[in-house]
Amino acid sequence: xxxxxxxxxxxxxxxxxxxxxxxxxxxxxxxxxxxxxxxxxxxxxxxxxxxxxxxxxxxxxxxxxxxxxxxxxxxxxxxxxxxxxxxxxxxxxxxxxxxxxxxxxxxxxxxxxxxxxxxxxxxxxxxxxxxxxxxxxxxxxxxxxxxxxxxxxxxxxxxxxxxxxxxxxxxxxxxxxxxxxxxxxxxxxxxxxxxxxxxxxxxxxxxxxxxxxxxxxxxxxxxxxxxxxxxxxxxxxxxxxxxxxxxxxxxxxxxxxxxxxxxxxxxxxxxxxxxxxxxxxxxxxxxxxxxxxx
Amino acid sequence: xxxxxxxxxxxxxxxxxxxxxxxxxxxxxxxxxxxxxxxxxxxxxxxxxxxxxxxxxxxxxxxxxxxxxxxxxxxxxxxxxxxxxxxxxxxxxxxxxxxxxxxxxxxxxxxxxxxxxxxxxxxxxxxxxxxxxxxxxxxxxxxxxxxxxxxxxxxxxxxxxxxxxxxxxxxxxxxxxxxxxxxxxxxxxxxxxxxxxxxxxxxxxxxxxxxxxxxxxxxxxxxxxxxxxxxxxxxxxxxxxxxxxxxxxxxxxxxxxxxxxxxxxxxxxxxxxxxxxxxxxxxxxxxxxxxxxxxxxxxxxxxxxxxxxxxxx
Amino acid sequence: xxxxxxxxxxxxxxxxxxxxxxxxxxxxxxxxxxxxxxxxxxxxxxxxxxxxxxxxxxxxxxxxxxxxxxxxxxxxxxxxxxxxxxxxxxxxxxxxxxxxxxxxxxxxxxxxxxxxxxxxxxxxxxxxxxxxxxxxxxxxxxxxxxxxxxxxxxxxxxxxxxxxxxxxxxxxxxxxxxxxxxxxxxxxxxxxxxxxxxxxxxxxxxxxxxxxxxxxxxxxxxxxxxxxxxxxxxxxxxxxxxxxxxxxxxxxxxxxxxxxxxxxxxxxxxxxxxxxxxxxxxxxxxxxxxxxxxxxxxxxxxxxxxxxxxxxxxxxxxxxxxxx
Numbered sequence: 001x002x003x004x005x006x007x008x009x010x011x012x013x014x015x016x017x018x019x020x021x022x023x024x025x026x027x028x029x030x031x032x033x034x035x036x037x038x039x040x041x042x043x044x045x046x047x048x049x050x051x052x053x054x055x056x057x058x059x060x061x062x063x064x065x066x067x068x069x070x071x072x073x074x075x076x077x078x079x080x081x082x083x084x085x086x087x088x089x090x091x092x093x094x095x096x097x098x099x100x101x102x103x104x105x106x107x108x109x110x111x112x113x114x115x116x117x118x119x120x121x122x123x124x125x126x127x128x129x130x131x132x133x134x135x136x137x138x139x140x141x142x143x144x145x146x147x148x149x150x151x152x153x154x155x156x157x158x159x160x161x162x163x164x165x166x167x168x169x170x171x172x173x174x175x176x177x178x179x180x181x182x183x184x185x186x187x188x189x190x191x192x193x194x195x196x197x198x199x200x201x202x203x204x205x206x207x208x209x210x211x212x213x214x215x216x217x218x219x220x221x222x223x224x225x226x227x228x229x230x231x232x233x234x235x236x237x238x239x240x241x242x243x244x245x246x247x248x249x250x251x252x253x254x255x256x257x258x259x260x261x262x263x264x265x266x267x268x269x270x271x272x273x274x275x276x277x278x279x280x281x282x283x284x285x286x287x288x289x290x291x292x293x294x
Numbered sequence: 295x296x297x298x299x300x301x302x303x304x305x306x307x308x309x310x311x312x313x314x315x316x317x318x319x320x321x322x323x324x325x326x327x328x329x330x331x332x333x334x335x336x337x338x339x340x341x342x343x344x345x346x347x348x349x350x351x352x353x354x355x356x357x358x359x360x361x362x363x364x365x366x367x368x369x370x371x372x373x374x375x376x377x378x379x380x381x382x383x384x385x386x387x388x389x390x391x392x393x394x395x396x397x398x399x400x401x402x403x404x405x406x407x408x409x410x411x412x413x414x415x416x417x418x419x420x421x422x423x424x425x426x427x428x429x430x431x432x433x434x435x436x437x438x439x440x441x442x443x444x445x446x447x448x449x450x451x452x453x454x455x456x457x458x459x460x461x462x463x464x465x466x467x468x469x470x471x472x473x474x475x476x477x478x479x480x481x482x483x484x485x486x487x488x489x490x491x492x493x494x495x496x497x498x499x500x501x502x503x504x505x506x507x508x509x510x511x512x513x514x515x516x517x518x519x520x521x522x523x524x525x526x527x528x529x530x531x532x533x534x535x536x537x538x539x540x541x542x543x544x545x546x547x548x549x550x551x552x553x554x555x556x557x558x559x560x561x562x563x564x565x566x567x568x569x570x571x572x573x574x575x576x577x578x579x580x581x582x583x584x585x586x587x588x589x590x591x592x593x594x595x596x597x598x599x600x601x602x603x604x605x606x607x
Numbered sequence: 608x609x610x611x612x613x614x615x616x617x618x619x620x621x622x623x624x625x626x627x628x629x630x631x632x633x634x635x636x637x638x639x640x641x642x643x644x645x646x647x648x649x650x651x652x653x654x655x656x657x658x659x660x661x662x663x664x665x666x667x668x669x670x671x672x673x674x675x676x677x678x679x680x681x682x683x684x685x686x687x688x689x690x691x692x693x694x695x696x697x698x699x700x701x702x703x704x705x706x707x708x709x710x711x712x713x714x715x716x717x718x719x720x721x722x723x724x725x726x727x728x729x730x731x732x733x734x735x736x737x738x739x740x741x742x743x744x745x746x747x748x749x750x751x752x753x754x755x756x757x758x759x760x761x762x763x764x765x766x767x768x769x770x771x772x773x774x775x776x777x778x779x780x781x782x783x784x785x786x787x788x789x790x791x792x793x794x795x796x797x798x799x800x801x802x803x804x805x806x807x808x809x810x811x812x813x814x815x816x817x818x819x820x821x822x823x824x825x826x827x828x829x830x831x832x833x834x835x836x837x838x839x840x841x842x843x844x845x846x847x848x849x850x851x852x853x854x855x856x857x858x859x860x861x862x863x864x865x866x867x868x869x870x871x872x873x874x875x876x877x878x879x880x881x882x883x884x885x886x887x888x889x890x891x892x893x894x895x896x897x898x899x900x901x902x903x904x905x906x907x908x909x910x911x912x913x914x915x916x917x918x919x920x921x922x923x924x925x926x927x928x929x930x931x
């Protein structure tokens with residue numbers, strides 16, 4: 001009978017939304033996110049993608065201050081900074097989301113196995129998790145990026161592949177706790193297989209935790225990508241905000257006081273990280289594992 | 295007749311909750327004489343724990359308490375905070391339910407008992423107290439987790455006696471214990487009471503336990519007293535249908551009428567937030583009639599010092 | 608009329624469950640130390656004892672949730688399966704009701720899902736809704752449809768216990784093991800749950816093993832009683848025999864301290880049950896045994912045996928004095 005499960009999910013979703021709505025900070029974050037999403041989606045309306053390429057013989061002034069034609073001025077090779085920022089939204093958000101999906105997927109899987117399995121399997125998973133937790137992310141990312149390439153997708157995979165460890169820990173802790181619950185033992189007594197227990201009892205118990213955690217990984221991934229871009233990785237001609245910032249820095253925009261070049265991407269990064277963090281914190285409070293069993 | 299150690303009149307205790315005010319105790323009156331043991335019987339939602347907490351104004355913030363509580367001649371409701379603190383533990387002490395959760399797990403029991411003594415500048419010594427409750431002196435340095443359930447309960451009793459109170463309130467002291475350990479603790483309480491002339495309120499949902507400890511019995515249901523009277527007589531032949539049901543829930547072994555015939559009531563104890571109209575027991579009562587649902591019943595006298603709240607009596 | 612000897616439904620022989628010590632050089636914990644018990648089809652047996660005696664551990668072993676370190680358990684003539692598939696099939700026939708009804712149900716599942724879980728695990732989809740309704744109805748939750756979409760926190764403790772029992776019933780097992788089925792419930796609700804269990808035995812011929820510390824429960828519903836002390840059964844017999852004429856000093860002491868049991872002088876034992884890591888030599892009860900302490904055992908000439916020989920369960924009692 002599908003309806004009780006469906007009903008319950010609807011009830012839960014409604015309750016979560018209600019709690020979110022009453023959290024002012026979270027609503028502010030959501031509004032910000034909506035704005036950034038709008039920015040990313042509407043990029044073609046503002047500027048053509050070709051603006052991002054370096055074209056010889058472009059007659060735009062270099063590093064020009066904002067004017068009626070160029071709302072945010074131009075960069076050192078004459079590209080419209082506004083176009084860069086608006087298209088950069090897509091790259092940054094894409095990398096942030098893809099990295100998160102990878103991190104959450106790998107982390108949850110390993111956390112689940114580490115928490116539910118017993119014996120050497122669990123110990124091995126835990127060891128792998130420990131290893132990735134302490135791995136210095138930047139050197140690894142640089143090496144991987146140099147080996148595998150610089151496209152946004154590769155960047156996202158690299159970041160996701162190193163960011164999963166923290167979430168795995170959380171998931172493992174929660175799974176360990178859920179595994180000992182009375183209703184899990186009852187399911188075993190009824191004859192349930194591990195698969196039934198994991199899908200029916202454990203996963204629904206960790207899902208909220210995973211969601212809350214995911215919303216906090218996104219800003220981390222975006223910041224990580226910005227860092228890597230700043231260090232020289234990333235694509236100049238399909239730049240993320242971090243890459244635009246890097247361009248600003250390497251072209252000396254800071255000393256030349258070309259604020260229209262470094263301020264907008266920097267503010268965007270701060271803005272989106274703030275937005276995700278506000279929403280993520282609110283979700284974490286709502287999905288506090290201690291409240292799971294009401 | 296000497297003055298009662300505790301005289302409660304028309305006590306009402308109402309909790310504040312998100313769903314609105316919840317009346318947990320709805321007009322309870324009783325008296326307790328020095329050296330007497332009152333057995334207070336009731337189940338979850340009956341208000342018995344709330345009422346005993348209210349006696350020492352230990353209820354959570356936002357709870358309204360009305361009525362009069364006279365403890366050893368003093369009005370508890372009118373006490374200033376300083377006097378109240380002094381009274382708590384030195385005049386009346388509580389042995390809480392579930393001793394294991396009340397003891398501080400990272401402090402040795404010697405220190406916890408000493409704390410109770412020091413707070414009231416008492417003269418007792420920890421070792422003496424432990425001996426009186428049957429714990430060897432050398433165990434004073436133990437942590438709570440090193441003790442068994444029965445021993446922890448004894449430590450709770452020692453703490454309660456630390457300041458020589460005149461009244462001991464024991465809230466379900468033996469509920470989580472095995473029958474043999476329960477017997478030991480009951481024996482201990484009886485001895486202590488005799489030696490110190492303590493008055494005691496013994497709260498439980500197991501009426502058979504009260505047959506050994508209580509002089510008088512008071513049965514609570516949905517925030518009100520439904521029957522009060524002499525313990526032995528009441529247990530032999532209870533008048534109120536609820537008391538009868540409660541007594542039958544724990545059968546007398548050897549009594550053939552309960553052999554292969556468990557007796558119980560239909561339904562569940564009522565939620566204090568949604569109490570049935572009229573006589574609150576009527577939905578579950580085997581004797582209920584139409585008027586029971588519409589008329590509120592008060593306690594009325596059946597015989598000497600024996601009262602019950604039932605229209606059918 | 609020739610006597611038909613039927614195989615007992617459940618046969619426990621020499622069961623032992625020992626937990627190794629958690630640290631080096633520590634003593635192992637003998638939770639169950641050699642138990643023989645047989646339960647015939649259709650009867651209600653109460654396994655009585657205080658906390659730490661091993662009754663819950665033994666009950667779980669009967670359901671295959673706890674492996675034995677020694678001895679055997681046979682269900683319907685065959686030993687308990689060890690393979691996953693075997694255990695799964697076994698669990699259709701034997702069910703366990705856990706001690707705390709609130710802890711053993713998932714608060715996020717609706718009542719329907721909780722009761723239907725067993726059916727779904729065993730892939731018995733036919734008539735699922737009808738069977739769930741029947742189970743709930745039989746356990747006193749009527750009309751059952753009203754409960755389908757409710758959640759555990761909306762029900763009282765007694766109702767939750769009924770849901771748990773319904774969840775076990777829906778598979779129509781032949782054996783039901785109930786671990787302290789009424790201990791965490793209000794007094795006025797106990798009767799109905801016990802009536803329900805008794806009804807299952809009488810009307811459906813179900814075999815029930817009740818694990819409890821409460822002798823009153825045994826008096827209410829059990830045909831036979833087995834008394835456990837420190838991992839061993841010290842006395843077993845019909846409820847009437849045990850309650851009216853106990854033979855083992857431990858049983859006598861237990862009965863004597865049950866409140867309202869006026870017939871016997873209360874014999875409050877000193878001290879507490881010893882740790883299962885330090886089981887006394889000889890008869891495990893002798894350090895607390897009133898017969899031994901008072902010198903009665905000496906007079907009967909068994910005191911020596913009490914300290915050196917472990918008494919076997921003979922004629923339903925494991926006591927040297929009673930064997931004389």
